[in-house]
Amino acid sequence: MQQIISFIIKYKYFLFFLLLETLALTFTIQSHSFHKSKFVNSANIFTGGIYKRINNFKEYTNLRIHNNQLLEENVRLKNRLSKQFIDSTSNSISVNDSVKYLQKYSYTPGKIINNQYHKKYNYLTLNKGIIDGVKPDQGVVNSNGIIGITNTISNNYATVLSILNENSKINVKLLNSLHYGTLIWDGKDYNVLQLDDLPIQANIKKGDTIITGGKSTIFPEGIPVGSIIDIFKENNSYKSINIKLFNDMSAIGPVNIITNFDKEEINQLEENLN
Amino acid sequence: MNDIIKNSLLFISLILIQIIVLNNILFLGYINPLLYILFIIVFPLRRDRGLLLILSFLLGLIIDFFLDSGGTNAAATVGIAYLRLPLLKALMRKSEIDFPVFKVSKLPFTTLIYFIAILTFTHHLILFSIEYFKFSEITIILSRTILTSIFTIILIIFSLLLMNKSKS
Numbered sequence: 042m043q044q045i046i047s048f049i050i051k052y053k054y055f056l057f058f059l060l061l062e063t064l065a066l067t068f069t070i071q072s073h074s075f076h077k078s079k080f081v082n083s084a085n086i087f088t089g090g091i092y093k094r095i096n097n098f099k100e101y102t103n104l105r106i107h108n109n110q111l112l113e114e115n116v117r118l119k120n121r122l123s124k125q126f127i128d129s130t131s132n133s134i135s136v137n138d139s140v141k142y143l144q145k146y147s148y149t150p151g152k153i154i155n156n157q158y159h160k161k162y163n164y165l166t167l168n169k170g171i172i173d174g175v176k177p178d179q180g181v182v183n184s185n186g187i188i189g190i191t192n193t194i195s196n197n198y199a200t201v202l203s204i205l206n207e208n209s210k211i212n213v214k215l216l217n218s219l220h221y222g223t224l225i226w227d228g229k230d231y232n233v234l235q236l237d238d239l240p241i242q243a244n245i246k247k248g249d250t251i252i253t254g255g256k257s258t259i260f261p262e263g264i265p266v267g268s269i270i271d272i273f274k275e276n277n278s279y280k281s282i283n284i285k286l287f288n289d290m291s292a293i294g295p296v297n298i299i300t301n302f303d304k305e306e307i308n309q310l311e312e313n314l315n
Numbered sequence: 316m317n318d319i320i321k322n323s324l325l326f327i328s329l330i331l332i333q334i335i336v337l338n339n340i341l342f343l344g345y346i347n348p349l350l351y352i353l354f355i356i357v358f359p360l361r362r363d364r365g366l367l368l369i370l371s372f373l374l375g376l377i378i379d380f381f382l383d384s385g386g387t388n389a390a391a392t393v394g395i396a397y398l399r400l401p402l403l404k405a406l407m408r409k410s411e412i413d414f415p416v417f418k419v420s421k422l423p424f425t426t427l428i429y430f431i432a433i434l435t436f437t438h439h440l441i442l443f444s445i446e447y448f449k450f451s452e453i454t455i456i457l458s459r460t461i462l463t464s465i466f467t468i469i470l471i472i473f474s475l476l477l478m479n480k481s482k483s
Contacts, residue, residue: 058393058397061393062394064389065387067386068376072383072385072386081386082383091334159345160446161447162384166383200383231344
């Protein structure tokens, strides 16, 4: 017994050092496993508050870019509206029963107050939280494409698992065919992502557009993602396909958070299968 | 008492500088100098090493909170905090150090550079190894370690010079 105590006293700093290292490594491993409530995250009131202050200053440097993005989005939406006007004048007007057409998605505005794109596991911080009705596993998009999926939530802030994260897997498809694939990132260039699991039957060429697939309950179908820039083939299958994002992930400000009203129903149905 | 206030001010200001300024530099797209380890270099040497271990763990963890990086910074800072005393003894070729009067800034210049360089390099190597944690990406780990270390070491030396100038 005395030997144990003297051993502990002799090596007390080393043992203390080991304890702290184990604690740090536990936090690291916890943060790498997806879908787990994490202790270390930037969605708390302290870090979120500081990031919000910093962002108040930094916002001004990107105002021009954000204005242009909003302008382009407005033009796109107005063009879509004007197409519908032509339709309704040429045909006889029919009144839709609004009860028959349920709303499926709703969009909440938000702002990215901390952006990361140079690491292997990138997370963003969002200025919306539980109070604004944000929940884990909601899609985050801006006018140029997808950004990520909400991860941990506090009262006023949320962290977003960026598409520039090796844990991120997003269902996408080709614009001009019905073939599905998975969007992943290899951790190298923040403008270039990879398309995985695409069957060889899909006939692709450089410049083809990739959009979200809508197979999951997170993103609606048809949000633009990027275009194909490189195709590598091996043994009669696609080895890797590089995609250039439409979005500039190094400058994102205003975003939309997507709520899917059918999510619970779909999840419940799929759980019953297992 | 004076020492406590000075060190806590240093602790807070280093975190703020790291978060507000240095994490946004992104030189060449991915290099951010990590100046906050200056705290471990200038913290007064004591016979009791427990306090430094706790403080460096907290320092790393706060940085981790801001960067959403789990516990990678905490692990690296605790590592160099433990390594500091044995390294100093080895560099000065002494088995005992006169604790109350010892000051890092009074070291001979070459010894000081070696001391800073070895601590910084070890810190960055631990940090990036844990972040990537794959043997196949050893080239990325090493290149990031070396490039980031260069910037951190330059910044640390400059801030040490500034701190000494304002004192005298």
